[in-house]
Amino acid sequence: MNKLTKLVKALSLIIQKPYLLNNIVKDEIVFKSDFQRAFPNTAFQQIRLVDLMESDEVRIAPYAFLSGSSLATDFALLQLLCRKYQVKDYLEIGTWRGESAANVAPYVESVYSFNLGDEQLLSIGLEKNYVESHRFFSKDVPNIQHVFGDSQTFDFDQLNKKFDLIFIDGDHSTEAVRHDTKKMLSYLKNDQSIIVWHDAKKDTEYPRYEVLLGIFQALPADMQKNVYLVENSLCAVYIPTSITSESPILNRLPRNSFELTLKKLSVKN
Numbered sequence: 033m034n035k036l037t038k039l040v041k042a043l044s045l046i047i048q049k050p051y052l053l054n055n056i057v058k059d060e061i062v063f064k065s066d067f068q069r070a071f072p073n074t075a076f077q078q079i080r081l082v083d084l085m086e087s088d089e090v091r092i093a094p095y096a097f098l099s100g101s102s103l104a105t106d107f108a109l110l111q112l113l114c115r116k117y118q119v120k121d122y123l124e125i126g127t128w129r130g131e132s133a134a135n136v137a138p139y140v141e142s143v144y145s146f147n148l149g150d151e152q153l154l155s156i157g158l159e160k161n162y163v164e165s166h167r168f169f170s171k172d173v174p175n176i177q178h179v180f181g182d183s184q185t186f187d188f189d190q191l192n193k194k195f196d197l198i199f200i201d202g203d204h205s206t207e208a209v210r211h212d213t214k215k216m217l218s219y220l221k222n223d224q225s226i227i228v229w230h231d232a233k234k235d236t237e238y239p240r241y242e243v244l245l246g247i248f249q250a251l252p253a254d255m256q257k258n259v260y261l262v263e264n265s266l267c268a269v270y271i272p273t274s275i276t277s278e279s280p281i282l283n284r285l286p287r288n289s290f291e292l293t294l295k296k297l298s299v300k301n
């Protein structure tokens with residue numbers, strides 16, 4: 033198909049299905065150029081998951097291997113950060129199946145997991161099965177408390193609590209990430225507190241500018257320099273204390289290898 037034919041086809045498709053325009057305005061190429069225009073002097077730094085592994089093994093459980101799950105290495109990152117930095121109070125925006133909450137719960141005192149309520153999810157037309165899968169793994173874990181609302185409007189002062197680690201994994205649009213990040217700055221417990229963002233990378237190597245743009249727009253310059261991508265995961269972290277980092281290298285030869293042992297666990301429906 034030549035360029036002209038492609039253009040005519042694209043225009044006729046956009047006229048029939050205007051939402052297809054999102055595929056252009058929300059393309060990573062567009063977000064990347066927006067990011068580079070807004071933060072021309074930013075070169076990402078990356079930390080290594082293996083540097084956080086003080087022992088050889090990290091147990092990831094539960095892990096559903098279902099559509100939209102975080103990576104096992106994302107849960108490993110959360111656990112390792114909680115252990116290394118002695119996190120007591122953990123908050124996450126985005127519960128879904130409760131996998132991240134349940135993975136972190138054994139390593140902290142309290143987990144607050146925040147999500148839109150079921151009624152709200154149904155009212156915006158989301159499928160019943162998807163809504164019912166919320167909290168599947170976290171509902172019976174004693175130190176996990178579920179909190180419901182829209183992170184854009186919810187008054188987190190109601191919780192009367194501040195957190196050592198906040199995991200932002202709700203709506204991943206630039207605007208929502210900017211908003212959630214700005215808002216969460218008021219709920220960090222102290223100047224050692226950590227923020228983790230999910231889906232700040234498209235895959236374990238490539239940045240996701242849609243999310244990174246929201247993060248950098250939200251943070252003051254002195255915090256931006258402590259934001260790192262995390263090797264082998266989809267996350268970015270803000271760690272205020274000194275940590276070894278390096279420039280990420282795309283398509284590099286593997287320098288880490290992990291062993292996974294799969295064990296079937298029973299699930300309670």
Ligand SMILES: C[S@@+](CC[C@H](N)C(=O)[O-])C[C@H]1O[C@@H](n2cnc3c(N)ncnc32)[C@H](O)[C@@H]1O
Pocket residue numbers: 101102124125126127128129130131132133146147148153181182183184201202203
């Ligand atoms: C990617 S999932 C979270 C996955 C979970 N952190 C894990 O790793 O197991 C994102 C969740 O955020 C919720 N969400 C999206 N926008 C939200 C908002 N504005 N306020 C609260 N929750 C939101 C969605 O309902 C969804 O369940």
